[in-house]
């Protein structure tokens with residue numbers, strides 16, 4: 001995919017208010033890209049900067065390798081879709097869509113009807129042209145707004161919370177329609193939303209924004225599974241956080257050697273080979289100490305450790321890959337993140353797991369397809385939230401029930 005939109009060092013002030021801070025962003029041609037963040041974080045401002053409705057205080061906006069500094073909105077290859085209430089109820093559907101052509105004197109009157117019908121076909125409203133706009137459902141109105149923006153065949157469609165006025169069912173329906181439409185027309189879509197689920201469902205990539213800054217930019221799965229900060233992890237989905245301690249770094253394959261890891265006191269370093277190697281390495285680096293036989297391997301392990309041993313409050317030791325820590329491998333205190341669905345309550349008859357411990361149900365929230373449990377575990381500071389699918393034959397536990405909780409090292413994220 002070629003790069004279509006490039007923002008470099010973009011800053012935007014409203015008076016003294018710093019609304020966008022050093023935004024660097026590249027959006028590729030044909031991509032479905034979302035700007036996601038809490039209210040007031042600057043998503044709309046960023047969209048308006050791309051559209052040209054706002055100038056930048058500093059930095060550059062390039063579209064198709066052309067600097068947009070002096071290019072007004074109507075001469076940019078972008079078009080904005082507003083919420084469905086922006087259509088005119090007293091006009092027909094066709095008149096509403098043709099409104100998208102109002103500034104294009106170069107398009108002959110005779111060609112307009114054909115373009116309107118083509119745009120309506122694109123959004124699945126072929127034949128609806130003569131209908132009065134007020135006689136449409138919310139979802140159909142939204143599609144009229146889309147057709148109006150698509151009629152000019154922009155390279156980029158900018159969508160500012162286009163579905164927020166619709167009810168949940170219709171919103172979910174339109175999400176799927178928008179993805180289909182985007183794939184079909186091949187236009188780059190940039191969506192502004194504060195709804196994390198909507199962003200995850202629809203986007204190729206998402207920029208998560210906080211207070212005028214981009215906190216992380218990734219594909220949905222990476223954002224969800226490997227958030228780079230607690231802020232991102234908390235905004236996207238739900239996460240349990242537990243205090244932990246990285247007690248050892250080792251090369252792959254090494255971590256399982258040495259003394260057993262489970263059960264040692266929190267905060268202490270288990271006496272395995274890796275730690276000895278690290279101690280040796282530190283001795284070596286410190287002036288005045290002598291090298292010893294293990295240092296080659298130690299250097300390797302310290303230069304590119306692949307596995308970390310983490311002691312998690314109340315849960316014990318885990319072995320995890322360095323990829324599970326956004327900032328790379330370091331010894332010392334960490335926050336350990338665990339998504340609710342990566343924890344499991346073990347029901348009767350289930351095989352014991354490598355990691356499991358007893359707990360007591362503290363709260364139950366039933367969602368039909370899922371149940372969310374808060375479970376108290378000895379020495380774990382707060383109850384852990386656990387999401388379980390409601391399968392046939394699986395009981396929904398009650399508050400106060402004793403249970404076994406299992407977890408998987410591979411699902412942990414360190415911060």
Ligand SMILES: Nc1ncnc2c1ncn2[C@@H]1O[C@H](COP(=O)(O)OP(=O)(O)OP(=O)(O)O)[C@@H](O)[C@H]1O
Pocket residue numbers: 014017019037038039040041042043044045046194
């Ligand atoms: N024209 C303006 N003058 C002064 N401040 C503004 C202006 N437009 C936006 N702001 C401020 O800039 C910040 C970012 O606004 P923006 O509309 O981009 O946020 P947002 O992330 O889209 O929020 P929301 O989801 O609530 O629409 C807000 O604090 C807002 O009050």
